[in-house]
Amino acid sequence: MALAASVTGAFAAPESAAKSKAPLDAVASDPAKLGWMVGSPPPANRILRFDDGSYFQFPALRWSVSNFRQLMPTMNVSRGLGAPVPLPRAERDDIDSVSFTPLGGSQPMTWAQSLPANYTDGIVVLHRGRVVYERYFGVLKEGGQHGLMSVSKSLAGTLGATLVAEGKLDADKRVSEYVPELSRSAFGSATVRQLLDMTTGIRFSEDYADPKAEVWQHAAAGSPLPKPKGYTGPRSYYDFLQTVKPQGRHGEAFGYKTANTDALGWVIARATGRSVAQLLSERIWQRLGAEQDGYYTVDSIGTPFAGGGMNSGLRDLARFGEMLRNDGVFNGQQILPKAAIDDIRQGGDKGNFAKAGYKLLPGWSYRDMWWVTHNEHGAYMARGVHGQALYIDPKAEMVIARFASNPVAGNAANDPTSLPAYHALARYLIATPR
Amino acid sequence: MALAASVTGAFAAPESAAKSKAPLDAVASDPAKLGWMVGSPPPANRILRFDDGSYFQFPALRWSVSNFRQLMPTMNVSRGLGAPVPLPRAERDDIDSVSFTPLGGSQPMTWAQSLPANYTDGIVVLHRGRVVYERYFGVLKEGGQHGLMSVSKSLAGTLGATLVAEGKLDADKRVSEYVPELSRSAFGSATVRQLLDMTTGIRFSEDYADPKAEVWQHAAAGSPLPKPKGYTGPRSYYDFLQTVKPQGRHGEAFGYKTANTDALGWVIARATGRSVAQLLSERIWQRLGAEQDGYYTVDSIGTPFAGGGMNSGLRDLARFGEMLRNDGVFNGQQILPKAAIDDIRQGGDKGNFAKAGYKLLPGWSYRDMWWVTHNEHGAYMARGVHGQALYIDPKAEMVIARFASNPVAGNAANDPTSLPAYHALARYLIATPR
Incomplete structure (x- = not known):
């Protein structure tokens, strides 16, 4: 049962344990x-x-990763019942030849070569809102759904930032004001802002090699399977969150810990009367012209796994990214407030981020559960274990949605052949408009 | 775990055990x-x-019944990615006043009164292809999905009849020729036709009051939960089917036994290389202009529960019925061969059916996993426990799709206030065309 932990999408350890044997x-x-x-x-x-x-x-x-619903109970994220809004297409085969140098490498690699190097299951690139590139591999098809893993966090963070922008959630309030049950946990004294930026001081190890790491308790609590005889631990995500102990002080450092997103999900549920699954459907998926329903995996009491349980079609994830790129406008509607998206892309505190030691992500920050590059294009991204990504490059007017199944969970394993590829493609698209 | 049996949709006992306490x-x-x-x-x-x-x-x-996917693993039945084909609407409030006399009753009842009497969750009526009536109750909404229970059997039977009409399945061949693993079970010597019409001679009690009834073994085998310690029984639907013993002779009597449909599902899988879920999506759901994906519950090895595991939107079930009413044509396409639908509505052997003792269904028959009324309108229907129904009345050019959650599983509990209501409405629509 503990293996449910694997879907927390939480492997955060920078550059660790990647290359034992090929x-x-x-x-x-x-x-x-x-x-x-x-x-x-x-x-x-x-x-x-x-x-x-x-x-x-x-x-x-x-x-x-393309079939979680066949393994676990799930909650629907309805796209609504109307006609999907087709994405305009203007495919370019020249993209396959775009070349870049992997981080830490010396030999150039092409875009086409990077896809198997990263165990890509599907990738779509939008440029100025048009599909310029789309590929599927393995068992994923255009009509399939794939686990977003921790890209789910950025969806929850976007909902959170939206509620803050709308005044429905006060980022300066303490978590315990929304969820009194968290008063005695480490979360209670943190602010909603600290949750959103993952600067809470909580004890939550995501070291999968340590059987006592909290991530295993989180997974056992969240598993929808019956608990084994003699099990005395928490029996749902909410139960688990109440057990989280303090470590360090709130607001002083970024620490990528999945439990923050599940606590945010709880805050959102209390502030809106909606689970993240329901809110995502009502506020975003039904208004995007999505072509497929998405879904969340759920625990034994029906709580969607905010930190890593969302699954969707690849093009629908790209639609979401394109809406963000357009200041919240898509399909002719202001879907989300521009202020929420501005808050995401401005980024978080770089000093706090640096303390977490991501050597491959120098100068980045974390805000509203998004990873912000602070590069010259103002790119920001959602990241999930095994290579899930939603990369938004405002300057290049480019959105990349990518599903993958890299054998190594941590993104440090694929960043060297994905991050420079994204940036090289952005530069190429700027240089060769069609 | 054994409670999974409740979803087999298999309660077949005529008029039994309905009224102990209200x-x-x-x-x-x-x-x-x-x-x-x-x-x-x-x-x-x-x-x-x-x-x-x-x-x-x-x-x-x-x-x-409106949330099976939150409780169990499931397999998607994709509607495809295109625009749904809207059903034209011409709603008529006069339908609420249509009056009928319940079977065995003396007081008239109105259509509107019949809906709560039957614990209706949702009902839609098409007349000449237009929605003339549509209502939802409780937690079911137009964008939700509901268990079809044994209406699933008629979907599997329709696929089977289609494959027979296309020559891809030989109805006269023995089951063992398609599924050698069933050679030593009671199914092996039955023909595919006998499976389709449920005239196999198999020992399969659906008496839920008997803890030794085979239906409990079927349910335990099909449960996606881990098997309890010491469990030595079959671990999947396929495993269970191989254990089914003979009782009586094939072809001599109709016996409503869910295992027949699961055996048919296996035959279909071997004949086509597709599970019923995949085939239903490819052959029907993707071509109907369905507005929602459907889904099947699955066992622990991913086998869709052909006998009772399908879930869908109400209007999509109605679309399916309307396609059958139109000789297989819908959305401008010949979706299924007319010969398959002719075979369904011609019905089965009335003498075989009479032996099963359904007092409320005199003169009916069972063919291709459909219930055929042989009334003056040529109506035929799909039926599932707790009141699920798809009722097709060719003469009245009427299709009724209905989801319900009657406390009593067996349809004998709701037939008295549903069957005469359907027929009264059919006569009314003929008499008052708009």
């Missing part, structure tokens, strides 16, 4: 070729189950 | 008013769980 490459680990869960019944060694954890071992996880 | 009426048991799973967290006595069976006790089941 895993299968993208072609050899192609989940379509390996035939997971194909057949009636599938062969015994191709059956994946949630309860024994087999589903999240590489290379099996390459199937599972 | 349950709450539709208003008092309204799941929206009772507030199941509302709150962050919901109150302890409003939390419903799959593993303890609380979700399927009345009145809680009134919430659960």
Whole structure:
């Protein structure tokens, strides 16, 4: 059951534990070729189950990230019932040849080469709102849904920033004012702003190598499976959050800890009477002209996993990014207040961020559960384990949505061949408008 | 875990066990008013769980039938990515006043009165392809999905009849020729036709009062939960089907047994390389202009529950019915072969049906997993426990799709106030065309 932890999307450790021995490459680990869960019944060694954890071992996880709903209970994020708003298309094959130098590398790599290097399951690039590039690999199709992992955090953070901009949530209030049950936890004395920026002083280790790390308790609490006999721990995300102990002081450093997002989800639920799943549907998905419903995995009492449980179609994630790029306007409507998006892209405190030690992300910051590059294009991004990304480059008028199933959870494993690729493509699109 | 049996949609016992003591009426048991799973967290006595069976006790089941995916793993039935095809609307309030006499009753009842009498969650009536009536109650909304229960069987039967009409499935072949694993079970020597018409001679009791009834083994095998320690029974629908023993002779009598549909699902999977979920999406849902994805609940190895696991939007179920009413044409396309639909509505052997003793269904028959009335309108219907129905009246050019959560599973509890209501409405629509 503890393997549910793997979907917290929380592996935060910078550049750690990446290269012990080389895993299968993208072609050899192609989940379509390996035939997971194909057949009636599938062969015994191709059956994946949630309860024994087999589903999240590489290379099996390459199937599972596109099929979480077959493994776990879920809550719908309705797109509504109207016609989807098609994304205009203007595809460019020249993008495959865009070249860049991986971080820390010396040999150039092309965009096309970067996709298998990163175990990409699907990628779409919008330029000025038009689809200029779109590819799918393995078992993901344009009509499929893929786990967003911690990109889910940025969705929750966007909802939070929206509520703050609208005055429905007071960022300066303490968490305990919204959720009295958190008064005695480390969260109670933090402000909503500290939650949004993950500068709370909480004890929450995401060191998966440590069986006593809090992330395992979080996962066990959130698992929708029946608890094992003798289990005395928390039985839901809300139960778990009440057990979180303090460590350090609030507001002094960025610490990427999934529990902050689940606490934010709780605050949002209390402030609006809506779960993040319901609010995301009502405020965003139903107004984006999305072409597919999304969904959240849920715990045993129906709480959507705000920190990592969202799944969606790739193009719908791109629609969301394009709406942000356009100051909250999409499909002819002001969907979110510009003030919320301004707050995200202005970024957070760089000093606080630097303390977290992300060597591959120098000069970045974290705000409203978004990663802000502070590069010359003003790019900001949502990031999830195993390579999920939503990258928004305002200057290049570019949005990249990417699903992946890298054998290594931490993004330090794919940043070297993804971040410079994104920036190189942005520069290329500026230089070669069509 | 055994409570999973409740969703087999299999309660077949004619007119049994209906009226021990009066349950709450539709208003008092309204799941929206009772507030199941509302709150962050919901109150302890409003939390419903799959593993303890609380979700399927009345009145809680009134919430659960609209939320199966929050309780269990599921497989998507994609509607595709295009624009839904809107159903034309021509609503008529006069329908509420249509009057009929319940079966076995003496006092007339109006259509409007029949809806709470039947614990209706949602109902839509199409006349000549236009929505003339549509209502939702409790927690079901137009954008929600509801369990079809055994209406799922008619979807599987329609796929089976289609494959037969196309020559992709030979109705005269033995089941063992498609699924050798079933050779030693009672199914092996039955023909595909006997499966489709449920005239197999198999031992499969759906007597829920008997803890040794096979339906409980079926449910335990199909449950997606981990098996309890010491459990030695079958671990999937396919495993269970191989254990089914003979009882009586094939072809001699209709016997409504859910296992037949799961065996048909296996045959279809072997004949097409597609599960019923995949085939339903590809052949029907994606071509209907459906406005929502549907989904199936699945067992622990990802097998969709062909006998009772489909969930859909109400209007999409109506679209499916309207396509059948139009000889397989909908949305400008021949979606299914007319021969398949002709085979359904011609009905099955009335003598075989009579042996099953459904006193409320005199002169009916069962064909391709559809219930055929043989009334003067040529009506035929799909039926699921707790009141699910898809009723197609060719002469009246009428289709009724209905979701419900009657406290009593068997349709004998609602037939008296639904079947004569459908027929009265059909006659009324013929008499008062607009």
